[in-house]
Amino acid sequence: xxxxRTTLSMAVAxxxxxxxxxxxxxxxxxxxxxxxxxxxxxxxxxxxxxxxAIHGINQDAITPDIASTAAAAxxxxxxxxxxxxxxxxx
Amino acid sequence: MEDLKSRxxxxxxxxxxxxxxxxxxxxxxFTLANxxxxxxxxxxxxxxxxxxxxxxxxxxxxxxxxLRKTLAVLLLVLALLVGGGSFFRWLxxxxxxxxxxxxxxxxxxxxLAIGAALVTAIMVVFVLARPL
Numbered sequence: 119x120x121x122x123r124t125t126l127s128m129a130v131a132x133x134x135x136x137x138x139x140x141x142x143x144x145x146x147x148x149x150x151x152x153x154x155x156x157x158x159x160x161x162x163x164x165x166x167x168x169x170x171a172i173h174g175i176n177q178d179a180i181t182p183d184i185a186s187t188a189a190a191a192x193x194x195x196x197x198x199x200x201x202x203x204x205x206x207x208x
Numbered sequence: 209m210e211d212l213k214s215r216x217x218x219x220x221x222x223x224x225x226x227x228x229x230x231x232x233x234x235x236x237x238f239t240l241a242n243x244x245x246x247x248x249x250x251x252x253x254x255x256x257x258x259x260x261x262x263x264x265x266x267x268x269x270x271x272x273x274x275l276r277k278t279l280a281v282l283l284l285v286l287a288l289l290v291g292g293g294s295f296f297r298w299l300x301x302x303x304x305x306x307x308x309x310x311x312x313x314x315x316x317x318x319x320l321a322i323g324a325a326l327v328t329a330i331m332v333v334f335v336l337a338r339p340l
Contacts, residue, residue: 120243120244120247120248121247123247123251124247124250124251124254127250127251127254127255128254130254130258131254131257131258131261134258134261134262135261137261137262137265137266138261138264138265141264141265171236171240174236174239174240175236175237175240177236178235178236179233179236180233180236180239180240181224182224182228182239182242182243182302183243184223184224184227184228184299187243187246187295187298187299188295190246190247190250190295191246191250191291191292191294191295192295194250194253194254194257194287194288194291194292194294195288195291195292197257197287197291198253198257198284198285198287198288198291199288201257201260201261201280201284201287202281202284202285202288205260205264205277205280205281205284206277206281
């Protein structure tokens, strides 16, 4: 559920970025694509995470999902960085 | 059950072993709760990101270009700090739980509070001060 809500937020962010298109041109497409790809990536790996959680609760030991958390945080840093670049330089 | 915990915790090797730096496996519900908290920070960061875009795109009638740019950059920098900081927070909490030591204080919380208050104060002042 929490990853699903994050997917939805990421899709909303992609839609909000579209509002920049008339002001900042085609470069904004990079931001839209990056957030849309992240949203799709989270959505397509949802089942794997769900099974990991179920398995972890059953076994009373779970592997922390380092790759997913690092990827989500990195995508946010990249999006915010590109956003700052867009505001200041484009 | 305790066997499984000590085996998977103590024997964790490779990338996750290097990142998590030993300790014993915590209750899986705590690990999952930590992940949910991390995602809440990520969504906060996304809201700040959308706020920055909205200020720059929708406030042309209300604020001048320089002020809009400043507010947008402030919100986007906050989004960057909260988004990046959330991963380190998640990692530090995970390590603390594994070592059974007190959880670290969230340093992103005061940054978010001060930044959001600052942006809101600037907007309120400029909305009140603009000529009707």
